Every structure is written in structure tokens, then in C-alpha cells.
Amino acid sequence: MYLGAIRKGPRNHIGDIDGILVGNAQDEAARTGVTVVLPGMRAVAGGDVRGGGPGTRETDLLDPSCLVDAVDAIVLSGGSSWGLEAASGVAAWLGARGRGYRVGGSPLVSPIVPAAILFDLMNGGDKGWGEEPPYRALGRAACEAAAANFELGNAGAGLGAVAGRYKGGLGSASAVSESGLAVGALIAANPFGAVV
Structure with a gap:
């Protein structure tokens, strides 16, 4: 299928994709943070x-052979293994709003929130x-902050990154094809190692 010429999105970030919001929250003293894609x-x-x-949570269910066919949010977090708890905060926030995988015919939902962490424990922040x-x-706060426009660089999961x-x-x-197909990425x- 020919998509036509491809160009950068209007803002050249994932917020160019309709319906995608991104939220950041950080703890300046600890030099760490969380980013959520909603x-x-x-x-x-x-x-x-x-x-x-x-370090990941619920990434195995992203395999196309798994029962769950969609996610409710994706979390990137600092904090190494501690940071996986950010996904619990996001899941609680989503569940309180009725968002998640429907459990049978009941009103119960189970929010699906894959997460990945980065190691920022040795960056000089207060981890006590x-x-x-x-x-x-921080996961809940990132949900509350979610918007189409969001900060890059030293923000959210990127705050303590080195x-x-x-x-x-x-x-x-982000990139948009002539035919209108849009793709966004967040990292x-x-x-x-050594950066040259």
C-alpha cells in the first residue's frame, strides 16, 4: 500500500496523534519522574x-496471541524497580473513572497499563x-497532567535520565503520510556507556 510522501507532524511529537494525551510528573528532590501516555x-x-x-510490567500481554487486545495507558518511569509502582497509580486513576478491560458482563474493569522503567537511582537525587x-x-499526578502539549527533555521519566x-x-x-496515516513515538x- 502506497502511503505517499511522509513529513514531520505539525509539532513533531506524539501529541500530534488524535486522541493521544501525555502527562508528566516529577519529584525534583529525588530527581526522578513518571510519564504516562493516555x-x-x-x-x-x-x-x-x-x-x-x-524492568517492565504487563509487557508480555502486548503479544498479539494474548487475550487482551488493547491497553488503557502506557507508563515510562524512573526509579528502577521502585518505578513500576507508577503503573499501579495510573491503574487506580483509570479504574476510578471506569476505564479498563471489562470483566465479563459486570461493571468491573481491570485497567491494562504496561510499563517500563529506567535506572536513575545514581543521579544524585534524594532517594531516602x-x-x-x-x-x-507520581503516576496519578501524571494522569491529571495529561495533555496534547507536554514538556520534553528534563520532564517526567526524563528528569533523572542520563x-x-x-x-x-x-x-x-511524529510523522504523517500524504494519505493521512500518522505515527508518533515517545522515548x-x-x-x-560512553556518549561520543
């Missing part, structure tokens, strides 16, 4: 998990949170 309705998603130490890491609350000795961060892009860049 589609206006349940959305088909796919994933590819790589790396030497990936004891028994209450901030990620669940690239070797340099600053990492949150990035996004929290936190690579390990």
Missing part, C-alpha cells in the same frame, strides 16, 4: 523489550523515601 479510548499496542536489565516511594502518587556523563531526557517525534533516553 489514549482517549483503549488502544492496540505492541512492544519490544531489550537491554541488559529491563523509606517505605513510601513516590511513584504511585547518557553516560551527559543529560538524557524525554524525547518525541525516555537513558543509555548506559
